[in-house]
Amino acid sequence: MNARSVAILLALVGMYIAVPLLLGPNLYVMSLLVASIAIGGVALAWALLGNLGGMVSFGHAAFFGVGSYVSALLSMKLGVPVFAAMFLGGVGAAVASIAMLPTLRLKGPYFALAILAYAQIFRILATEWKSVTGGSGGLSSIPRLPEIAGFDFGSKVGNYLVIVTIVLIFALIYERIRASHYGIALRAMHDSEDATRIVGVNSTFLKAMMLFVSAFMTGVVGAFNAHYINFLEPDYGFSGLWSTIPIVAAIFGGYRTILGPVIGAVFVYLIDQLVFKSYIPSGHQIMLGALLAGMVLFSPTGLLPWIVEKFKRSRHAAA
């Protein structure tokens, strides 16, 4: 077993055994962990679209909102089991992203702004389609995660295990795509899309696929959040914060890496809520802002690459 395998095994033991055992009784800390990992899931999906699709999105709130509404409505109105509804929430977000395909012709800030507009359109649809979505009043008493084989997934530890598993699966999918032939083609598109087209790569198709995958992932996380919070309204489900906070987390953690966005989200959220907020109960965000600015200045590649670099140097020095 090499060092990488040992590290992965330790991380899995930590996430699935140590955290529930040590922190499980502390509902407050578990709440923060669940919320931060959910943001990490969206950050991972955002980074996938940026790294593999070459598209910077300001509109992931659209996928988050669609996923949460689809899942909530399927479980509430049609009685679809919650886990199946969450998967279908992801499918719903991917289907909704079909409407965004015309924006793939745009590049850079034009794509970012166009997708931001889509998020607004979906929010207004959720507000106005009152007969289905409940309009601005939203949906309350959304079913919580179920109890299966005597284990309550709706408990705090259950919610934690579900979101950790979702995000790990997504990280694995991201890794597999990146390592595949498609991943090589997608990365080549970063350097020159025209050149890759000349050698036969269907760049528009690949970008569309990455948009679907990213939308699906964000939709599933949105669906999870709806069943975790048990309440949903257009202004919350499609809030711009679901677009901006994951970007901040991804950049802080290292958006070029797979786990950087998730680690960034968990680190930023926990340090803000547990440390900064205990010193400055109201207005602690100023310290978070300073931390983010410091990270961008001192390690533009993000937290995870910085940790890896430090680790390599210390091993090199020891050798």
Added chain:
Amino acid sequence: MKNIRNHLAAIIVAGTAFGVVPAHAEEFLVGSEVPLTGTLARVGTGMKEGIEVAADVFNRRNGKHKVKIVTVDDESSPAKAVAAVEKLASQGVVALTGGYGSNNIGPASDAANKANLVYMTSGGVDENLSQRGYKTFFRINNTAGYSTAMVGLLADMGAKSVSIVTSTKEAPADLAKDVEKILKAKGIKVVVHSFDPAITDFKPIINKVKLQDKSEIIAMVGYENDYVGIIRAAKVLKPEVKAMVGVWSLATAKMASDFPDLMPNVYGTALLPYPAEFKTAEGKEFAETYKKLFNKEPDYLGQFGYVQSMLLFEAIARAADAGTLKTGGLPAELRKSDKETLIGRVKFDDKGDNPFFSHRMGQHQSGKVAVVWPKDSATGKMNFPAVPW
């Protein structure tokens, strides 16, 4: 790496140290989960001030029991509202007072119910909140109280036609629907114009009111920025209406001082005239304490925060005396409350709602706010017909 370890150690220490807050033998910890930052910061801060005034007054009046408020900012976020309630529960609070915005109150009161803690609020009027069957959820106000006041004023004006200009946000949309239904039942012609909260130019809507509806009254249901936009557009287009009537956050001292050119003769819900006048001993004590603590005139947010918290503190004291506080007796004690308060009579029904809640209507008059409806609470005479232009 060392730094990372230090950060992690700080997180773990901070996270596990929340369980212990020393409390005096007769002192009860009461949690307050309110938005002090984010989009609801202004209203949350107003409610927090009222809660602090209630604690100060209660502790002076009540020799036997004291309360201590522990406040956590929910940052106007549902997930952080849940975390705030769970943090307060772990600190050993006996109940919670606060909450603003139905999207925050819903999940926060869910978490409180799971922890078997009473959740008392005045910050959300969503009907669904009190339909969940929670024995721990209590609310002193509701949509019906606002619609009663608005419709009552319009009836006293003898309005024959009303154009309702309403935000699509949850609370305004619910209230507008209620008002429309009641007015139509009274045979009054009603036209509703819904607007997205993001819009700032209301001239197209006001033009419709002027040219198509030709209504006597414009009823505005939204928030501060919406009112300013609507009245500004009306001042430009000058529709032939007899009154501009709004609801919350409009007949306030802040609006009178910030927009002296837009506010004259505009109506809005108001528990208090401005400058504040209190006739009861409790009202005077509230106002004096408010001025002492915050060096300013009390407003309606503080008044709601005060009333909800004082009812809660008094019930806590009664439950403690009866020995039922630690055995889940607080909800039953709150249901026994039947009191004439600064916002009128409060008595909770089985769902935790206050069916006696009815607001009052005020009118901006010469830089002041006079309460003009209902007649038995009026501090001034209604200027009608009268508009800001």
